[in-house]
Amino acid sequence: MGLEAALGDGYLTTRIDTLVNWGRSNAVWPMPMGLACCGIEMMAFAGPKYDVSRFGSEVFRFSPRQSDLMIVAGWCTFKMAHAVRRIWDQMPDPKWCIAMGACASTGGMHRSYGVVQGVDNFLPVDAYVSGCPPRPDAVIHALMNIQEKIKTQHSVLLDA
Amino acid sequence: MSLPEFFQNLTLDLKNKFSAAIQDISDYQGDVLITVSLDSIINVLTFLKNEHRFIYLCDMVAADRFTSEDRFEVIYNIISLKSQKRLFIKTRCSEENPTLPTSTSIWPAANWHEREAFDMFGIQFEGHPDMRRLFLPEDFDYYPLRKEFPLLGIPGSLPLPSTTPDSKA
Amino acid sequence: MHPTTKIVEKGQPLFFKEHQESLYKSLEDKHTTIEVSDDDPLNTRMILNMGPQHPATHGVLRVLLELDGEVIMKNRLDVGYLHRGVEKIAENKTYQEFMPYTDRMDYLSPYASNVAFCLAVEKLAQIEVPDRAQYIRMLGCELARISSHLLWLGAMVMDSGAISMFIWTFREREKLYDIFDLLAGHRFTVSHSRIGGVANDASPEVLTMMKDFVQNLKSEIKGWYKLLNKNRIFFDRNRGIGPITAERAIELGLTGAPLRATGIAYDVRKFEPYLKYSEMDFEVPTRLEGDNLARYYVRMEEMEQSIRIVEQCLEKIPKGPIRIDNAKKAYPSKDEVYFSMEGLIHDFMMTDTGVCPPAGVECFHSIEASKGELGYYIQSDGTGHPWRLKIKSPSLGNLQVLENVLDGQMIADTVVLIGGLDPVMGDADK
Numbered sequence: 001m002g003l004e005a006a007l008g009d010g011y012l013t014t015r016i017d018t019l020v021n022w023g024r025s026n027a028v029w030p031m032p033m034g035l036a037c038c039g040i041e042m043m044a045f046a047g048p049k050y051d052v053s054r055f056g057s058e059v060f061r062f063s064p065r066q067s068d069l070m071i072v073a074g075w076c077t078f079k080m081a082h083a084v085r086r087i088w089d090q091m092p093d094p095k096w097c098i099a100m101g102a103c104a105s106t107g108g109m110h111r112s113y114g115v116v117q118g119v120d121n122f123l124p125v126d127a128y129v130s131g132c133p134p135r136p137d138a139v140i141h142a143l144m145n146i147q148e149k150i151k152t153q154h155s156v157l158l159d160a
Numbered sequence: 161m162s163l164p165e166f167f168q169n170l171t172l173d174l175k176n177k178f179s180a181a182i183q184d185i186s187d188y189q190g191d192v193l194i195t196v197s198l199d200s201i202i203n204v205l206t207f208l209k210n211e212h213r214f215i216y217l218c219d220m221v222a223a224d225r226f227t228s229e230d231r232f233e234v235i236y237n238i239i240s241l242k243s244q245k246r247l248f249i250k251t252r253c254s255e256e257n258p259t260l261p262t263s264t265s266i267w268p269a270a271n272w273h274e275r276e277a278f279d280m281f282g283i284q285f286e287g288h289p290d291m292r293r294l295f296l297p298e299d300f301d302y303y304p305l306r307k308e309f310p311l312l313g314i315p316g317s318l319p320l321p322s323t324t325p326d327s328k329a
Numbered sequence: 330m331h332p333t334t335k336i337v338e339k340g341q342p343l344f345f346k347e348h349q350e351s352l353y354k355s356l357e358d359k360h361t362t363i364e365v366s367d368d369d370p371l372n373t374r375m376i377l378n379m380g381p382q383h384p385a386t387h388g389v390l391r392v393l394l395e396l397d398g399e400v401i402m403k404n405r406l407d408v409g410y411l412h413r414g415v416e417k418i419a420e421n422k423t424y425q426e427f428m429p430y431t432d433r434m435d436y437l438s439p440y441a442s443n444v445a446f447c448l449a450v451e452k453l454a455q456i457e458v459p460d461r462a463q464y465i466r467m468l469g470c471e472l473a474r475i476s477s478h479l480l481w482l483g484a485m486v487m488d489s490g491a492i493s494m495f496i497w498t499f500r501e502r503e504k505l506y507d508i509f510d511l512l513a514g515h516r517f518t519v520s521h522s523r524i525g526g527v528a529n530d531a532s533p534e535v536l537t538m539m540k541d542f543v544q545n546l547k548s549e550i551k552g553w554y555k556l557l558n559k560n561r562i563f564f565d566r567n568r569g570i571g572p573i574t575a576e577r578a579i580e581l582g583l584t585g586a587p588l589r590a591t592g593i594a595y596d597v598r599k600f601e602p603y604l605k606y607s608e609m610d611f612e613v614p615t616r617l618e619g620d621n622l623a624r625y626y627v628r629m630e631e632m633e634q635s636i637r638i639v640e641q642c643l644e645k646i647p648k649g650p651i652r653i654d655n656a657k658k659a660y661p662s663k664d665e666v667y668f669s670m671e672g673l674i675h676d677f678m679m680t681d682t683g684v685c686p687p688a689g690v691e692c693f694h695s696i697e698a699s700k701g702e703l704g705y706y707i708q709s710d711g712t713g714h715p716w717r718l719k720i721k722s723p724s725l726g727n728l729q730v731l732e733n734v735l736d737g738q739m740i741a742d743t744v745v746l747i748g749g750l751d752p753v754m755g756d757a758d759k
Contacts, residue, residue: 033382035389036411036755037436037518040480044506044516047499062384078318079297080389080410082344083381085321109429112414113304113313114296122321132429133518189452191692216579216595218695219721221706237693237706237721241579241593244600248693269582272729280416290355295409295758297348305417321344 017155024068024094025150026056028143031067031091033084036074038101041133050136055143064090069146071139072123075103076116085122094154098142099125102132166245167192170212178204193235193248201251202261205236209266214238214247217263220273222281226307231255232283236263253283262287280305356393356405373397379743381410387484387747388754390728396740404735406728411758419718423683424450425524425660427718432518434720435756437480438473440466440509441698442756443522448603449694449705450524454686456658461649462526463604468539468642469512469521470604470696471635475546476505476517477699478632485625485748486557489566494553501549504542511535524684525659526652540643543636550632557625567621571734571746574619581733582726585701586631587750589615590623597697608645611638621749628751658684683713693721700724700753724757 004013030052034042046052046060053059061067064087076084088097099119102108105128107117119125126149127142163171163185171185174194181200186193196204208214219237230252239246253260262285263270274285275294282303285291292298300317302309356376379392391407415434419427431446432439444466451458458466483498506516512535513519513528521528557563573583575591588595596613598606614630616623652659656675665672688711695704701723710716727750735743 037433037439039388040436040517044499044503047503048496049500049503062382075411075413077410077412078320079345079412080381082321083410085323087382109433110413110415110418112311112418113309113318114413116320122323133516135516188690189455189692193691217582218702219704219706219719221717221719223708223717223719235691235706237704241595246601246693267582268580269726269729272725276725289360290358292351292355293348293409295412297345297409298351299345299347304414309417311414311417311421319344 018151020156021151021154024154025147028055028057028069028096028146028150029059029061029067030057030069030071031062031064031087032060033070033072033087034074035072035076035080036103038073038104038133041136042071042073042100042139045136045139050140052136052140052143055140055147057143064088065092067091068094069096069098069143070123071098071100072104072119072125073100073133075108075110076119077114078116079114081116081119081122084119088123094150094159096126096146096149097123098127098129098139098146099123100129100139100142101134102130105130108132163187163192166243167247170247173212174204174207177207191246191248193250195250195252198251198253198260201249202263202266204249205238205263205266208238208247208249212240213242214240215267216241217267217269217273218246220263220270220277222277222283222305224281224305224307225252229254232258232281234260234277234283258282259284259286261285264288279303282306352393352405352407356395356403359403359405374402377740381407387752390747390752390754392735392743394735394740394743399739399741401735401738401740401743404732406732408725408728408754409758411754413759415759416718416720419715421714423680423713424715425679425683427715428520428522429518432520433755434722434759435477435698435700435703435724435753436518437753438470438477438699439518440469440473440521441477441696442703443520444470444604445694445696445698445703446705447522447524448696449692449707450684450686452694453690453692453707453709454524454658454684456525456655456684457653458526459650459653460605460647461530462651464642464646465527465531465651466522467604467606467609468531468639468646469509469519471638471642472505472508472539474635474699475632475639476502478628478635479505481628481699481748481751482553485745485751486563488744488748489563491563494556497549497553501546504545508535508538508542511538523652523660525655526650530651536643536646539639543639546636547633550629554629564622566742566745567625567749570621570742571738571749572618572620573730573734577733578619578730581730583730584723584726585697585699585751586627587624587727587730588701589613590627591619592617597695597702601695603694603696605642609638609641611641621745624749685711685713687711691717695721698723700751700756701727703756720759722756722759724752724754728752728757 099105104119107115127145129138129142181197184195216239218239221235223233233252236249277283279293375396377394381389381391389410393405394401395403431442435442479498479502483495486494513521573591575593578591594613594615611634614627660679661672661675666676686709691708693706695702704721706719707715708717
């Protein structure tokens with residue numbers, strides 16, 4: 001603590017990683033890929049009762065270029081999978097993904113020819129939320145897990 | 161059987177005009193279903209629309225009977241708003257030649273219903289202005305709702321996107 | 330004339346190449362209802378793709394627009410981005426096992442879809458439902474209609490620009506979620522309706538909550554009327570947009586509130602009354618103009634009529650059983666299952682084999698869901714699985730009309746029109 005003692009009050013020393021990750025995790029702007037019924041729960045999660053903007057996700061940016069978290073909510077068909085992947089590719093790094101609901105995680109109750117059995121077949125998912133549809137509290141829990149992941153597992157060195 | 165009066169008059173009228181084409185008339189729990197032969201289906205439907213004012217096409221159902229003859233059947237669900245009655249007309253077609261004449265000239269609402277029947281069963285409609293698949297992409301080669309198509313699909317029939325992004329895009 | 334090969338030549342990675350080519354070709358070939366001249370010497374026409382992911386298309390809907398400046402010359406819709414083959418799944422499940430799938434189709438008013446399916450199966454298998462169950466189902470249906478219209482209102486007004494309306498209607502929806510949570514155990518995709526009745530009884534607490542909710546909703550609706558009914562911006566955005574005449578609506582197979590906004594008073598609750606609607610006193614609101622503003626008025630008045638029906642149901646609901654007692658036709662109650670051997674065996678047989686309607690029969694039943702006429706056509710082969718289950722979905726019919734109505738409108742009106750016709754893609758894509 002020699003440096004801090006020498007500098008006196010009004011100064012704080014930290015690592016760049018901690019500072020940047022603190023900023024990133026508390027301002028996670030989601031890109032809602034609201035496909036089906038989980039999309040309605042995602043709207044409720046952004047709504048007045050389970051307000052997610054108090055966690056920093058103030059705006060739901062529908063533009064992939066301005067967001068850093070993609071929440072895939074609902075079952076993804078083979079036809080839609082290409083569009084979802086294109087949007088994922090358009091998001092700038094660093095980016096994370098939540099597979100919300102049983103249908104996005106594993107195909108859910110829809111075990112048929114049209115539905116991709118889990119978006120992790122073509123997207124790198126960071127958090128899976130179970131439920132059909134999951135309560136908004138569960139999605140907030142997933143968001144908090146992503147915030148933990150950013151704080152502990154991410155580093156500015158990866159950005160280079 | 162004891163049909164309500166409106167339907168008794170209607171079936172008498174139909175039998176007078178198209179005696180050979182009407183194959184069967186059944187009534188289950190209030191739903192009156194009339195089976196018509198394939199070659200006179202358009203005449204029967206036009207007659208019902210013009211003379212008996214069945215102007216609203218509610219739905220078209222295609223089904224697979226999985227029999228060796230007359231495999232597919234199509235059921236028209238039509239409503240007469242003037243008399244406040246609903247009627248079902250059924251017709252059948254074979255597997256070798258699953259073609260029906262289009263009813264888009266009678267009711268333009270049949271457009272997407274016929275596309276859906278084509279998409280799911282492969283039933284062609286002659287004279288349809290836009291015969292394409294409705295739900296599945298054109299690259300898909302199968303007709304999913306036929307009984308021999310497996311529920312989980314055929315692996316590889318619908319490709320997944322590649323996980324390595326294209327460098328040119 | 331712009332060729333369709335322009336899209337392919339750019340060297341972009343194309344998925345489903347044949348599909349895109351046939352789609353663009355059919356856009357070119359479309360015979361539209363407005364005057365389109367073929368010569369375009371300056372090549373000013375542009376094809377805009379309002380893709381499957383878009384903040385304002387309610388769900389995953391793709392609209393291809395050929396634009397001349399801001400006016401839409403031709404358009405084509407591409408649906409199927411949410412198609413999962415529910416009708417094929419139904420052929421492998423018993424009737425009761427299929428219940429959760431009906432929830433996820435029209436996911437804005439799931440109780441109504443449950444009830445529609447139950448009514449169709451009960452008609453097919455000739456099952457009578459006790460009165461208390463019918464009243465509980467009616468309450469659920471009307472509250473689901475209110476819930477769906479609240480979301481419609483919030484989304485449509487938010488798409489026109491007034492974003493805070495969304496928050497207000499969601500506050501009311503949260504109260505409805507609490508009611509459904511207490512009644513059925515889940516916030517909105519309840520599978521409360523069972524074949525032969527309902528799953529569990531409605532406690533007096535839930536009925537009091539419903540009564541308080543509708544009382545409060547009346548004053549909320551008055552507040553929204555004050556905001557929107559004399560609002561110049563709302564009128565300018567909605568009046569005269571997407572007009573449909575009554576004859577055209579019938580030809581194209583329009584259903585639900587947009588049909589009533591063109592002047593035709595077709596409501597399945599009055600056409601073929603089901604549950605106890607023949608004993609309820611309510612009106613079917615209609616308008617004559619057929620434009621977007623008329624659809625707004627019709628839906629607001631429908632919400633008020635729903636409140637009226639809910640109040641009447643709450644007064645008239647009788648005491649009694651909530652499921653019929655016949656072991657071949659409905660699940661036994663949980664008390665019987667836990668405490669008697671026959672109950673256990675009956676429960677097992679119902680789960681394993683299910684309700685078996687007579688072989689070779691087919692029937693159809695429809696209800697007035699919030700989007701329009703939702704119907705199920707079931708063909709039975711005598712086993713517990715349906716042979717063919719066809720869902721008459723109101724949103725698919727309304728989307729077909731959208732394709733016809735968009736020609737000649739401005740591009741900014743697409744959003745408002747989609748909001749006015751209110752399709753739900755889970756229902757349209759089955």
